[in-house]
Amino acid sequence: MALLTLENVSVAYENQNILDNFSLNIEKGQLISLLGPSGCGKTTTLRLIAGFLEAKAGRFLFDGKDYTRVPVNKRNFGFVFQSYALFPHLSVFDNVAFGLRLRKVNQAEIDQRVRHILDVVSLNGFEKRFPKELSGGQRQRVAIARALVIQPDLLLFDEPLSNLDANLRVNMRVEIRRIQQELGITTVYVSHDQEECFSISDQVAIMNKGIIEQLDDPATIFKYPRTEFVARFIGFNNFIDFGERTEQDGEIHLTAGSHTFRAAKNPGTANHSGKKGAIRPDDLVVSAEEPADSVRNVLKGKVKVSTFLGRSYQYVVETDLGDFTVNQEMDSPYKAGQPVYLMFPKEKLVLVD
Amino acid sequence: MREKNRGLALFTFLIFLFLLGPLLIISVTSFEPGTVLKFPPQGFSLRWYENIFEVEMFMETFKTSMIVSLAGNLLALALGIPAAYALSRFQFKGKSLLNGVFISPVLIPGIVMGFAMLKYVIITYQLPIYAGLLVGHTVLMLPFIIRVIASSLSNFDFAIEEASLSLGAGRLETFFKVVLPNIRSGIIAAVLIAFLESFNNVDISVFMTGPGVSTLPIQMLTYVENYFDPTIAAISVLLMIITAIFMFIIERLMGLSYFTKR
Amino acid sequence: MKKLGLYLLLLPGLLFLTLFMVIPIAMTVLSTFFQEGSFTLEGYLHFLADPYFLKILWTTLQVSVVTTIACILLGFPAAYYISKLGPRKKGVLLALAIFPLLTSSVVRSFSWMIILGKKGLLNSSLLSLGLIEKPLEILYTPSAMMIGLIHLFLPLIIITLVGVMENIDPDLLKAAESLGASKFTAFRQVIVPLSVPGLIIGSILVFVGSLTAYTTPALLGGKQRVISTFLYQNAITLNDWHMASVIATIMIAITFIVIGLMNKLATKLNPKG
Numbered sequence: 001m002a003l004l005t006l007e008n009v010s011v012a013y014e015n016q017n018i019l020d021n022f023s024l025n026i027e028k029g030q031l032i033s034l035l036g037p038s039g040c041g042k043t044t045t046l047r048l049i050a051g052f053l054e055a056k057a058g059r060f061l062f063d064g065k066d067y068t069r070v071p072v073n074k075r076n077f078g079f080v081f082q083s084y085a086l087f088p089h090l091s092v093f094d095n096v097a098f099g100l101r102l103r104k105v106n107q108a109e110i111d112q113r114v115r116h117i118l119d120v121v122s123l124n125g126f127e128k129r130f131p132k133e134l135s136g137g138q139r140q141r142v143a144i145a146r147a148l149v150i151q152p153d154l155l156l157f158d159e160p161l162s163n164l165d166a167n168l169r170v171n172m173r174v175e176i177r178r179i180q181q182e183l184g185i186t187t188v189y190v191s192h193d194q195e196e197c198f199s200i201s202d203q204v205a206i207m208n209k210g211i212i213e214q215l216d217d218p219a220t221i222f223k224y225p226r227t228e229f230v231a232r233f234i235g236f237n238n239f240i241d242f243g244e245r246t247e248q249d250g251e252i253h254l255t256a257g258s259h260t261f262r263a264a265k266n267p268g269t270a271n272h273s274g275k276k277g278a279i280r281p282d283d284l285v286v287s288a289e290e291p292a293d294s295v296r297n298v299l300k301g302k303v304k305v306s307t308f309l310g311r312s313y314q315y316v317v318e319t320d321l322g323d324f325t326v327n328q329e330m331d332s333p334y335k336a337g338q339p340v341y342l343m344f345p346k347e348k349l350v351l352v353d
Numbered sequence: 354m355r356e357k358n359r360g361l362a363l364f365t366f367l368i369f370l371f372l373l374g375p376l377l378i379i380s381v382t383s384f385e386p387g388t389v390l391k392f393p394p395q396g397f398s399l400r401w402y403e404n405i406f407e408v409e410m411f412m413e414t415f416k417t418s419m420i421v422s423l424a425g426n427l428l429a430l431a432l433g434i435p436a437a438y439a440l441s442r443f444q445f446k447g448k449s450l451l452n453g454v455f456i457s458p459v460l461i462p463g464i465v466m467g468f469a470m471l472k473y474v475i476i477t478y479q480l481p482i483y484a485g486l487l488v489g490h491t492v493l494m495l496p497f498i499i500r501v502i503a504s505s506l507s508n509f510d511f512a513i514e515e516a517s518l519s520l521g522a523g524r525l526e527t528f529f530k531v532v533l534p535n536i537r538s539g540i541i542a543a544v545l546i547a548f549l550e551s552f553n554n555v556d557i558s559v560f561m562t563g564p565g566v567s568t569l570p571i572q573m574l575t576y577v578e579n580y581f582d583p584t585i586a587a588i589s590v591l592l593m594i595i596t597a598i599f600m601f602i603i604e605r606l607m608g609l610s611y612f613t614k615r
Numbered sequence: 616m617k618k619l620g621l622y623l624l625l626l627p628g629l630l631f632l633t634l635f636m637v638i639p640i641a642m643t644v645l646s647t648f649f650q651e652g653s654f655t656l657e658g659y660l661h662f663l664a665d666p667y668f669l670k671i672l673w674t675t676l677q678v679s680v681v682t683t684i685a686c687i688l689l690g691f692p693a694a695y696y697i698s699k700l701g702p703r704k705k706g707v708l709l710a711l712a713i714f715p716l717l718t719s720s721v722v723r724s725f726s727w728m729i730i731l732g733k734k735g736l737l738n739s740s741l742l743s744l745g746l747i748e749k750p751l752e753i754l755y756t757p758s759a760m761m762i763g764l765i766h767l768f769l770p771l772i773i774i775t776l777v778g779v780m781e782n783i784d785p786d787l788l789k790a791a792e793s794l795g796a797s798k799f800t801a802f803r804q805v806i807v808p809l810s811v812p813g814l815i816i817g818s819i820l821v822f823v824g825s826l827t828a829y830t831t832p833a834l835l836g837g838k839q840r841v842i843s844t845f846l847y848q849n850a851i852t853l854n855d856w857h858m859a860s861v862i863a864t865i866m867i868a869i870t871f872i873v874i875g876l877m878n879k880l881a882t883k884l885n886p887k888g
Contacts, residue, residue, distance in 0.1 A: 052789055072792040073801075079793040085786035089808045098804075099794030150794060358696070365696040368689055369708070372715050372770060375726035378736060382729060390729055392736045432628040439624035451625065458636060462827035462870055464843040465643075465863040466636065468850050472860075473639035488635050495628065524620075553719040555830045559847065570721045570830075577725055577834065586729075589722040596717050604710065612713050613778030 001064070003028040003186055004049070004154065009058030011044055018044045019210045022058070026203075031180050031187040033197035036207035036233075043158060045207070046190045050156050051075050063153070075154075078147030082159040084139045086131040092118075092142050093127035099150040117149040120179060137168045144179065155180065155187040161196060169193075173200050194234060198222065206230050224268035227353045228276060236278040236350070238324045245275060251346065256321055261349065262296050268350035276352050283348035284326040286315055287341050288334060297349070299324070299342040303334045317342055376593060383586035390583050401587040411588065413565070414572040417486070421568065422551040425490035426498075426544055432491070433498035434540070438532070440499070441506035456496045463556025466492070471560040482563040489557040494547035501546060501611060505539020538606040545599045546611075553592075644867065647860045658861035668845075672865075675841040678757055678832075679825040682764040686772045686821045687814065689765070694776035695806060698783075709777060712770040720767060724834040727763045728754060731835070755837025763831040768824050772817035779813025780806065815881040823870050842866060 002025035011019040018041050026032050034042035047053045049060070051072035060068045067075065086095050093114055100110045118124050121141040131139055140160060147155060157176070161169045177200040180187050191197050197204050198218040205215040206229070214226045225231040228239065240261070242254040252263040252270075254277065261277070263269045291298055301319035308314075312329045317340060324342055334340060382390050386398035405411050440452055458466065467489065475485045509532065517527040533540075558568040567575075569588075577585055603611075647658050662668050697708045715723060730736045731754040738750040753759050783806060791801035832841040840848065842862060850859035 050789075050793060052792075071797075072789070073795050073797055075793075076795070077793060079790065081786045081790060083784060083786050085784060085790040087787060087790070087805060098791070098796075102795040102800065146790075146794065361692055361696045365693045365708075368693040368769070368773075369711055371689075372766065373711060375723065375730060375766065376715065376718065378729060379722065379726040392729065392739075432631055435624040436628040439621055443621055445621060451629070454632060454637075455628065458632070460870065460874070461636070461640060462823075462843070462863075462866045464827060464829045464846055465866050466640070468846060468859055468863050469639035469643040470635065471850070472856065473642055474635055477642075492632065492636050495632065499628075549717050553717075553721075555720060556843075559829065560850070570719055573719075573721045573725075574830070574833065577721075577728070581728075585725055589719070589725065592719050592722055596719075597714065600710065600714055600717055609706065609709050609713060610778075612716070613709065613774045613781075 002026055003063055004188075005059075005061040006045070006048070007059040007061065009048065009055040009060065011041075011048055011053055011055050013044075017210065019048070019055075022210065022212075024205065024212065024215075026186065026188065028186055029184050030202040031177070031189060031200060032203040032205060033189045033191060033201040034205050034207055035191060035194060035197040038192060039209075040207040041210040042190045042192075042207050044210075046156055046158055046188060049154070049188060050077055050079050076150065076152055077154040077156055078150060078152035079156045080140075080143050080147050080158065080160045082162055084131075084143040084163075086139055086142055086146075088131050090130075091127065092123065092129050092131075092134070095131070095142055096146045096149050098146065103150065113149055114145075117145045120148070120182075121145045121175070136164050137172060140164065140172060141175075144176070148179070148183070148185075152185070155185050157187065157189040157191075159191055160189075161191070161193070169196065176200060206233060208233075220267070224266070224350055225278065225352055226272070226274075228278070231278040231350065231352050236280050236352075238279045238281065238284065239352075240277040240279075240321055242275045242277060259299070259321070262346045263349040263351070264347045266347065272351040272353075274351040274353045278350045278352050279324075279344055279348055281314065281325045281327040283344055284324060284328075285343045286317065286326045286328050286334070287343065288338060289341070291341055291343060295343060297344050297346060301340055301342055303336050303338045303340055306333050306336055308333070315340075379586050379589050380593070383583050383590045385583045385586075388582050390581055390586065401583040402591075404582075404584050405588055405591070408584065410567075410572050410576075411569070411584075414567050414569045417483075417566060418552055418569040421483075421486050421490050422548050425487050425494055425551055426547055428487070428491045429494040429498045429547060430540070430544065433495050433543075434502060437499045437502040437506060438528070441503050441509075442511060455499050458492050459496045463493075463554070464559075467557040467560035470557065475561070482561055482566045486558065486561045486566070486568070489561060490551045490554065493554060493557060494551050497547040497550055498543045501543035501607075502536060502539050504611065504614075505536045505542075505607070509535055542603045542606040542611070545603050549596060549599055640867070643860050644864045647857070647864045650857065658857055659865075662858075662861055662865070671840050671845050672842060674757060674839065675826060675843075678760050678764065678841060679822050681761050682768065682825040683818050683822045685761070685765050686769050687818060690769055690772035690776060690817070691810070691814070694773045694780055695802070697773070698777045698780035705777075705781075709774060712773050715766070716770045716774070720828075720830040721834070723767060724763050724831045727759065727766065727835055731759050731762065754835065755839065757836070757839055759835040759837075760832050760839070760841070763835045764825045764828060767828065767831055768821040771820050771824070775817040775820065776810060776813050779810050783809050811884050812881055815877050815884075819874055819877045823873055826869060826873075827866055 004026040006022060006024040008021050008023055009019055010017060010021060022045070024045070034045055036042050044053065048055055051070065055068065059066060087098065090098065096114045096117060097110050100113060105113070118127065121144055123138065123141050123145065126134070126138065131142070134142065143160070160176070161172055164172060173196050189197065189201065201218055203215060204218050204221055206213045206221065208229045214221055214230045221230065222234060225234060225236060240256050242256050244255045246253045250265060252265060254261045254263060263277070299319045299321065301317040301324065303315050304318045304323065305316040306313060309327065312327045313333045315326045315328070315334065317324045317326060319342065326342065378392055382392050382394055383401060384397045384399070385391055385394040386396040386400065436455060440448065440455070470485060470489050474480050474488055475482060480488065513535070514527055514531055517531040518524070522530065553570060555570050555574065558571050562571055573585055573588060648654055648656065650657060697705055700708065732738070733750045733752070733754065735754065737753070741747045742750065787805050788801045791805050792798070796804065827843055829843045829847065832844050836844065846859055846862040846866070849855045849862060
C-alpha cells in the first residue's frame with residue numbers, strides 16, 4: 001500500500017482550477033520528483049501535501065490515515081523552501097532547534113540531535129552563525145538540517161537548488177540524495193530542472209496543466225515518453241504524424257505521406273495506440289550519400305540551417321514531412337542548401353499520444 | 354486560501370472605527386441647523402458653511418495660510434531640489450552628516466522650534482511676523498521636500514544623464530530637460546505633502562501671531578476656546594476634503610509606500 | 616570644479632537652515648546657561664526644585680508612556696492583519712490609516728471635544744442608556760489627552776509596522792508551521808521578533824510625538840499642563856523667556872536621549888537582522 005495517496009483532489013486559486021480531480025500515490029522510502037514547466041501545478045501539489053493549501057475536493061491519505069484536515073503544524077513533514085526561509089533573527093543552532101523546542105524536547109537531547117544533524121549536512125562549527133553570515137549553499141544545508149532534525153515522516157523540497165550556482169547545484173543534489181538514502185526518508189521533490197530530477201529520483205512525475213502526463217522511473221521516461229508533451233520536455237523535437245499502422249514480421253509498419261516507416265516492438269511502441277512518432281535529434285543520422293536500398297527509414301531532404309554546437313553540428317533539414325532537427329558529430333559540416341538523406345534505426349522511434 | 358481570522362478582522366475594524374469615527378461625527382455635526390453642536394444633528398443646514406465666509410477672521414487667516422504655505426513651498430523647492438540632487442547624485446565626505454542636518458527640522462520638537470524662531474527670527478533678526486511665518490514654514494517643509502525628491506531620485510538612472518551629456522547637452526540643460534521631467538511626479542508629491550504639513554501646522558505658527566497676522570489653524574484654535582458652534586465642524590469638513598483630494602493625487606503619483614517606509 | 620558645483624547645490628539650503636534653525640536653537644540652548652553675562656545653572660535648579668514643574672514633567676511622561684504602550688498594543692495586531700491582506704484591501708486600509716495622519720491635528724482634537732465633552736456624544740449616549748447617572752468628567756483631563764494622542768499617533772505606528780511586516784518573507788511563517796508551530800506560536804516567535812526594528816522606530820515616533828505635542832493637550836487637557844503647553848505659557852502668557860528656554864532645552868534633551876536610547880536598544884535587540 002502506498003504511504004501517501006492524493007485522491008481526486010481539486011485546488012482552485014482565484015476561481016481557476018490548478019488541480020482538478022488529481023490523484024497520486026507515493027511508496028514508502030522513495031524519492032519522487034514532480035517535474036514540469038512553471039504553472040503546471042507541481043508546487044501546488046507539494047503545498048497541498050505540506051498542508052499550506054486546502055483542497056476544495058478530494059482526500060489526502062497518509063500512512064492509512066486521513067490527513068485532509070490535519071493542520072500543517074500537526075503533520076510532522078519537513079519542508080525545504082526555495083528561499084530557504086531561515087529565521088533571520090535566529091542563529092544556525094536556534095534555527096535547527098526550532099522544531100525540537102516546539103516538541104518540548106529536553107535541552108540535552110536538543111544539543112545532541114542538532115549536533116548530529118549538523119554533522120550529517122557537514123555544518124559543524126557553524127552553530128553560532130546567523131543566516132546572513134552564510135553562503136547560499138550553507139543556508140541550503142541549514143534549511144535541510146532544520147527539516148530533518150524533527151525526524152519528519154515525509155520530506156518536501158520546493159525547488160531547493162534554484163538559487164545556487166551551477167556547480168553547487170550538482171554537489172547539493174548528490175548531497176540530498178545521499179542524505180535521503182541514508183535516512184531512508186520518503187521525499188517529494190519539486191523542480192523544473194530536468195537533469196536534477198532525473199539524477200536523484202526513484203520516480204519522476206512529469207506534470208502539465210494540472211495533470212500527471214507520465215509517472216515512471218527516470219530511465220523509462222527518458223527512453224519511452226508516453227505523450228508528446230513528455231517527449232518534447234525531455235528533448236524529442238522531431239515528430240511525424242502517421243496514417244496507418246499495421247504489424248508485420250514482428251515490426252510495426254507506419255505510413256506517413258508516401259513513406260512507410262518501421263518501428264521495433266518495445267515498451268515505447270508495443271502497448272501504445274498513439275499515431276505520432278517521436279525521434280531525438282541525436283538519434284537521426286544525416287548523410288549526403290544515398291543509402292543502399294536495403295536501408296529502411298530514410299527521408300530525403302535539404303539542409304536549411306546549419307549551426308555549430310561545439311562537439312557536434314546541428315542541422316535543420318527540410319523534407320516533405322516537415323522540418324527535422326539533427327545533431328551529428330562531423331569534421332566538415334554540410335552547408336545550407338545541401339541535399340541530404342535522413343535515417344534512423346527502427347529502435348529509436350517512439351510512439352506518443 | 355488566505356487564512357481567515359475573524360477575531361483579528363473584528364479588532365482591526367474596531368481600530369478603524371476609532372480612527373475614522375470621530376472624523377465622521379465631525380462631518381455629520383457640521384450640518385447642524387441649531388447654534389450648539391449636537392450629535393446626531395437636529396436637521397440639515399448649510400448655515401455654518403455660510404458662516405465661514407461671513408467671519409472675516411477665517412477668510413483672512415485662510416488667505417495667510419495659503420500664501421505662507423504656497424510661497425514657503427516654492428522657497429523650500431528652490432533650496433531643496435538642488436540639495437536633494439546633490440545628496441542623491443554624488444558620494445562625498447560628510448554626506449550622512451549633511452543628510453542629517455537637512456532632515457533635522459523634523460527631529461526638533463515643533464513647539465521648541467516655534468519658540469526659538471520667535472526669539473531669534475522675530476526679535477533678534479527683527480523680521481516682520483509675516484516673513485517669520487514664511488521662514489518658519491520653509492524650514493518646516495524642507496525635510497519633506499528633500500526626502501520625497503531624494504527617494505524619487507533614488508529610482509532615477511543617472512546613466513540617462515550621462516547619455517544626455519554625451520549627446521551634447523550642458524549640465525544645466527541636462528538637469529532641466531532630462532532629470533527634472535523624470536522626477537516630476539516626485540516633485541508634485543513632495544509639494545503636496547509639504548503643503549499639508551505646513552497648512553496644518555500649529556506648533557510654529559502659534560508663536561508667529563501678531564496684529565492682523567495669524568494662520569487658519571491658530572484662528573480655529575482660538576475660536577474653539579471661545580465658541581462651541583458648528584462653524585469649526587464645517588471648516589473641518591472642507592479641510593478633510595482638501596486632504597482627501599491631496600492624498601488621492603499623492604497615491605496616484607507615487608503610491609503610499611512613502612508613508613510606510615521609515 | 617566638481618567640488619565647487621557640489622557646494623553651490625548644497626549651500627543655499629544649508630545657509631538657510633543655519634540662519635533660521637541652527638542658530639536660533641543653539642542660541643536658545645546656550646542662553647539657558649547664562650544670566651547677565653555669567654555662567655549659571657539657576658534655571659535648571661529652579662526647575663528641578665519646583666514641585667509644580669516636576670509634576671508637569673511627570674504627567675507628560677506618564678501620558679506619553681501610556682500613549683506609546685496603547686499604540687503598540689492596538690497597532691500591532693491591526694498592522695499584522697493589514698500586512699497579510701491582498702494588495703487591494705491593504706491599499707485601502709493603508710489609505711484609511713494615512714488619511715487621519717494628514718488631517719489637521721486641530722480637527723482631530725476638536726472631534727474628541729464633541730465626543731468627550733460634558734454634553735458630548737459619549738455622555739449623552741451613556742446617560743440615555745442609563746449606564747451612568749451624571750456625566751463623566753473626561754474632557755480636560757489627562758485621560759482625554761491620552762485618547763486624543765492615541766488617536767493622533769496610532770496610524771503612525773500602524774503604517775510603520777505594516778511597512779516592516781510586509782517585508783517579512785511569508786515562507787518564514789510556513790516554515791515555522793511546518794516545524795510544528797501553531798499560527799499563534801509562529802506569530803509570536805517569528806513575526807514579533809522580526810518586527811522589533813519597526814516597533815522601535817514606531818515607538819520613538821509616538822513617544823517623542825506625544826511628549827512634544829501641543830495642539831491635543833492644549834485643546835483636550837484644559838488646565839492640566841504638559842511640558843509643551845507649559846513652554847507656551849511661559850513664553851507667551853508669562854513672558855518668562857528664560858524659563859521657556861530652559862523647558863525648550865529639556866525637551867530637546869529628552870527627545871535626543873530617547874532617540875539615542877531606542878537606537879541603542881534597536882541595535883542590541885537586533886544584532887543580525
